[in-house]
Amino acid sequence: MRDHDSFMRRMGMEMNLKFEKYWSDYSLILGIAVVMDPRFKMQFVEWAYDKLYGPDSSQLEVFNDTLSSLFDAYVEKSFDPNDSNYSIDEGSSQAQGDHSLLEAFDNAYKIGSSSSMKTELSKYLDEVRLERKQELDVLSWWKMEQIRYPILFHLARDVLTIPISTVASESAFSIGGRVLDQYRSSLLPDTVQALLCTRDWIFGNKDVFDLTLQDRSGEGESRN
Template sequence: MIKYLGNLSGLNILLLIAVVFDQRYKMEYVNWSINQIFYPSKATNLKEKVEFCLKSLFEEYNGPNGGSLSGSQKTSFNEDGNDDPYSWNQFLQSTGCKSNAKSELDKYLEESVETSSDLDVLNWWKLNSNRFPILANIAREMLAIPVSAVATEYVFNVGGRVLDPYRSSLTPKMLEAHVCLQNWLKGTPFSLFSNEDFEELLKIEQDMVSQQDAAHSAS
């Protein structure tokens, strides 16, 4: 946690919001962690930012016509009143019940946290998708994002794994051929090669080894 929260300027708020969608933690744990890591002034600003981003995300998924009323209440409103013989909709509008009703997000955050350590978070959202359809949609997309700590240099740059001390004299052209050959051999099953193709690849590899040996001898 400290590794990702230590630098406030480079902090990804989605990492904190993803923790909120874990029923074992929610906002209580996020706020507690922020208070443990940052000074009070920075902690307050960060907690407000997380709360604002969480509500903005919910409103984005809820849509421009989304409100605090349930789907059955929204569809029951009718201008001519044919679907409201007892003036129930008029009562809701006149008393302001629409603005006072709690949203899915408020209801979810107010519920007690789960205490089971082996809780399956994705399965929980699947089972509770009827109660929290909008939040379940957000959780399905957010929690499916893989988080990796692998350095970008290691993933996208193979130069350091090819140019070792014994191959430091390779020319750029030979290095490119070596990298391409490795990708071809690893990316295509041998069963897809004909005998002629495999023999040609083997000959190319042998020629590369011979040229490397000659280069080492010359150096």
């Protein structure tokens, strides 16, 4: 961006805009997946956000709210309203009424109150992290810990099984793969260079192209 050449400066500015856009769109779900790894947990996310945005950033607050909201959704999902029965038959006996009340109580708190289940997340985060360098199958670890963390187990299972697609950084800046593919794999180097140059001329910045032509025409007139 500080190059003396105007073409290089403009290209650097356009690349910088793409970099800024890429780094501004951070993925919350990937951060939650890191938290679900017992070797990193919340400490790694806090450390990374502190490096990127400084201490007590708004981005970290958004992440914490998202994690809590996601866990609350799984807590609510763990309750099945069809299993709860709060209706009481007025014509039944007093004993039957007491029995119905107790069944309603059992159905309402058979898994535990929502406040007690919310401590499941805090309990996991408060425990000491595992050694970072050890080899660990995270999904297998959660399968073994599902008795201790029944709600968090389902959350971790769903988040950690999301397929992640990656793109090599070079492919974002190189179009060679679009020229040499499985159907055109024996092109001569001169032909490939001609195709790439033609593409740049057609899809390149028109102003820069016109400016180059003007410079060349000016040089030609001065020589003449």
